[in-house]
């Protein structure tokens with residue numbers, strides 16, 4: 001089989017620490033000042049745009065919903081099954097982790113990972129407010145996910161892969177922690193034309 005290398009995202013030559021700091025600064029604002037207004041849609045208004053059903057959000061704390069900043073709907077590909085184990089990569093304020101936790105029920109489990117402390121704090125408080133106990137939020141980078149090999153039945157992610165300069169590495173992590181036959185349900189941004197190298201190195205284009 002031949003591989004078309006132009007279709008495989010190569011790592012971008014950008015300073016990772018600077019990029020992560022800029023992303024954390026942006027998403028700290030989404031966590032702490034959700035009504036501020038951003039260049040992207042957020043909150044309950046966004047849940048309606050991307051087709052979240054009201055029944056999925058019933059009982060989920062408004063404090064989580066207000067910081068929703070996804071780019072789509074990972075559950076549009078299918079709902080989850082009772083008892084499944086789920087990893088939410090870039091869990092933000094926790095909304096998708098909570099929807100997943102409800103779908104998989106008490107016999108299932110959800111691990112949300114995120115690198116922004118303000119988002120993790122928001123998600124942990126919202127879990128208590130929402131009375132959801134089968135979810136855990138862990139501080140981690142999506143490039144190094146602290147979940148054992150083959151642990152998950154499903155990996156979900158919403159609006160996060162576009163924020164890593166090394167997409168192959170993150171897909172590698174997702175495949176590592178999925179069990180054989182497991183599945184990915186990812187909502188993200190795709191471009192149909194190449195992004196110029198100079199633009200890829202501009203940190204403010206990643207966050208804004």
Ligand SMILES: C[S@@+](CC[C@H](N)C(=O)[O-])C[C@H]1O[C@@H](n2cnc3c(N)ncnc32)[C@H](O)[C@@H]1O
Pocket residue numbers: 020023024027067068069070071089090091092093094095096113114115116119140141142143157158159160163164
């Ligand atoms: C657009 S928000 C989406 C959050 C959530 N999935 C949602 O739909 O509301 C992106 C999230 O990804 C997290 N993030 C960005 N880069 C990350 C990285 N390298 N590792 C872990 N989390 C990251 C940010 O902290 C932020 O919470």
